[in-house]
Amino acid sequence: MLHPLRPLALRDVIIIALVLVIAFCGLGLLLSLFAPQRNGGQTQCVSNMKQLGQGTHLYTEDHDGYYPLAMTANSRTRAWRVGLLRDGSDLGEFPHNWRPSQDEVRWYENLTHWTNAVYPYVQNYGIYACPVSSERDRVDRGVPSSEYASPNVNPRNVSYTYNGFLHMFPNSGIVEPAQLPVLWEGHGKTQIIGFGLHNPALRCTTLDEPCIYRRGGPPCGLMFGSAERYSNPGGSYWVENKGQNWTMADTHVKWRRLGVHIANKGTGLTSPGPPYTDWRVDPFTGYNDEGFAAWYWSDGCHSLLFRPDYDFSD
Numbered sequence: 505m506l507h508p509l510r511p512l513a514l515r516d517v518i519i520i521a522l523v524l525v526i527a528f529c530g531l532g533l534l535l536s537l538f539a540p541q542r543n544g545g546q547t548q549c550v551s552n553m554k555q556l557g558q559g560t561h562l563y564t565e566d567h568d569g570y571y572p573l574a575m576t577a578n579s580r581t582r583a584w585r586v587g588l589l590r591d592g593s594d595l596g597e598f599p600h601n602w603r604p605s606q607d608e609v610r611w612y613e614n615l616t617h618w619t620n621a622v623y624p625y626v627q628n629y630g631i632y633a634c635p636v637s638s639e640r641d642r643v644d645r646g647v648p649s650s651e652y653a654s655p656n657v658n659p660r661n662v663s664y665t666y667n668g669f670l671h672m673f674p675n676s677g678i679v680e681p682a683q684l685p686v687l688w689e690g691h692g693k694t695q696i697i698g699f700g701l702h703n704p705a706l707r708c709t710t711l712d713e714p715c716i717y718r719r720g721g722p723p724c725g726l727m728f729g730s731a732e733r734y735s736n737p738g739g740s741y742w743v744e745n746k747g748q749n750w751t752m753a754d755t756h757v758k759w760r761r762l763g764v765h766i767a768n769k770g771t772g773l774t775s776p777g778p779p780y781t782d783w784r785v786d787p788f789t790g791y792n793d794e795g796f797a798a799w800y801w802s803d804g805c806h807s808l809l810f811r812p813d814y815d816f817s818d
Contacts, residue, residue: 549636552664576613596614637743639695665687669810693740738796741797747762
């Protein structure tokens with residue numbers, strides 16, 4: 505038999521409300537158990553990378569769909585500054601004119617580097633550095649300490665590395681924008697004082713030949729790891745909760761677990777061997793138990809996860 509509906513009593517309303525509150529609290533607790541925990545610094549790092557991703561996207565809109573340069577051109581030698589040399593001479597200065605040893609020609613060339621090229625779209629030096637990472641200068645790699653002591657302007661810290669395969673690359677050539685990293689913490693848990701890096705990089709030399717990513721190369725790419733003798737410079741890749749944040753080409757930021765399998769027990773790094781990482785989500789083949797890595801997944805020419813023309817559904 506059907507019964508007519510009756511208005512809920514105040515007691516019933518209160519009981520239902522309490523049940524809903526308890527249910528939502530329980531769901532929130534359950535989700536928090538499985539989600540990576542972030543402190544204030546980590547949350548700020550996500551915000552920084554989101555803003556830089558949006559700034560990079562705005563840059564492409566103003567430049568006919570092309571991404572900024574990962575490395576600068578040396579107009580005197582007609583060569584690209586690949587930016588991975590250990591002496592620091594080829595790195596991208598940030599800001600462009602902080603080093604007193606350089607002349608205006610070099611300062612103007614520095615303006616095309618991705619750090620300086622994106623800056624007008626974000627207008628905030630502070631978002632280039634993740635608060636949870638430690639500072640590191642380049643004195644031990646040949647940059648005079650006098651330049652840090654008496655700079656033209658304050659050198660700024662950079663935590664994030666740029667996907668060097670996007671050097672002058674058209675955004676129309678990206679197959680999966682939601683899967684392709686544009687920025688990531690590619691030199692580990694470190695803030696580089698006064699310099700921006702890209703990782704991976706293209707092995708471009710002369711300005712007389714095109715320097716743009718092509719499937720299978722040339723130019724082929726290279727990638728540096730975070731162990732001291734493999735990097736420029738290095739820190740643990742476990743920046744946040746045994747992983748790190750990546751900004752994708754569609755500007756969303758994704759936390760990615762790195763080094764699920766530890767190939768080398770202890771702090772040393774020997775030749776890579778099983779168990780290997782999953783090449784579909786991790787750029788490096790193996791890590792030691794401090795989160796350092798040295799060898800990366802490659803198709804024989806380019807680092808796998810950073811190829812703009814790759815269909816990640818394969």
